[in-house]
Amino acid sequence: MVRGTGSPRGTAALERHVGTLVGEPGASPARFPDGAHYRIEIPSVENPAALRAVVEEARLYKVPIHRVSQGSGAMLLTKSDLTTMAQIGADEGLEVNLFVGPREEFGIGGSVRSPDGMLLSGRLRGFDQLRYAIDDIFRAADLGIRGFLIADTGLMQILRAIVADGELPSNIVWKISAVLAPSNPVTFRQLVDVGGTTVNVPSDFSLSEIAEIRSISDAPIDLYVEAPDALGGMVRGHELAEIATVAAPLYAKFGLRNARAVYPAGEQVLADVVANVREKVRRAAIALEWLDDSGLDLTISKPGAEGIGVPEP
Secondary structure, eight states: OOSSOOOHHHHHHHHHHHOSOOOSOOOOOOOOTTSOSEEEEEOOOOSHHHHHHHHHHHHHHTOOOOEEEOSSOGGGSOHHHHHHHHHHHHHHTOEEEEEOSOOGGGSSOSGGGSGGGGGGTTOOOHHHHHHHHHHHHHHHHHTTOOEEEEOOHHHHHHHHHHHHTTSSOTTOEEEEOGGGOOSSHHHHHHHHHTTOSEEEOOTTOOHHHHHHHHTTOOSOEEEEEEOOGGGTOOBOGGGHHHHHHHHOSEEEEEOOTTOOOOSSOSGGGHHHHHHHHHHHHHHHHHHHHHHHHHOOOOOBOOTTOTTOOOOOO
């Protein structure tokens, strides 16, 4: 039975359309295709220099990295950059997941820059931005990228049709962005139904709220176990074992609190971009120490495991 003080009528209606509502959080029976509970993601890896830094730090700390994601957008990378990142990802067996652009936050509209308009930042305005976004994906996919961050449900619907028509590879990972994060299980399932492969959930989700999602969907959850300040600044690396137990299959994302925002990235913030990702890998190493000390029997994927959007340059 659901927790809380809602009326029996409301509870009964919700259970008819969703299923039995969960009580206390328990271990998720779902897994990645390779049987693993969790994978590690390093976000805001904006360019080849940052990706090389991630690989170097991962070797230093012996941290397996399964996915890097990026926020500025594939549109702000040269074809040479895209080719280089695709090759590094292929060599390391990790997914290179690039945001799509241009988005409203980069556009000429004023609403997105108002306090009440910030939620529009990842949306695509009008047919022009939709067309540019599709071209952005074609451009990067042609160079071997097999993972994209999506923040607009209309774009996701179109992309699903494009894949069905054979115009894009069927093995692309469509990652639903944190700026579109669902706050309840039904919305999570909607994002999967429209074509999302993995879905970011709010960084402050409790174990009970994560368990509610798991009660109606087995799709991989992406969760910042350390969130940048713009997403609340939560620092939860010490909870990785408990989170992975309830959320599996989980992409554990390591953002960085108290770090300079870098979007859109370029030479003007390159030192910050590289320093940030190095520290994120170190934070991941610390979280894995906590997980090892927990004594819980949790498995992590190997590089290149099934379902990882390894580039194909």
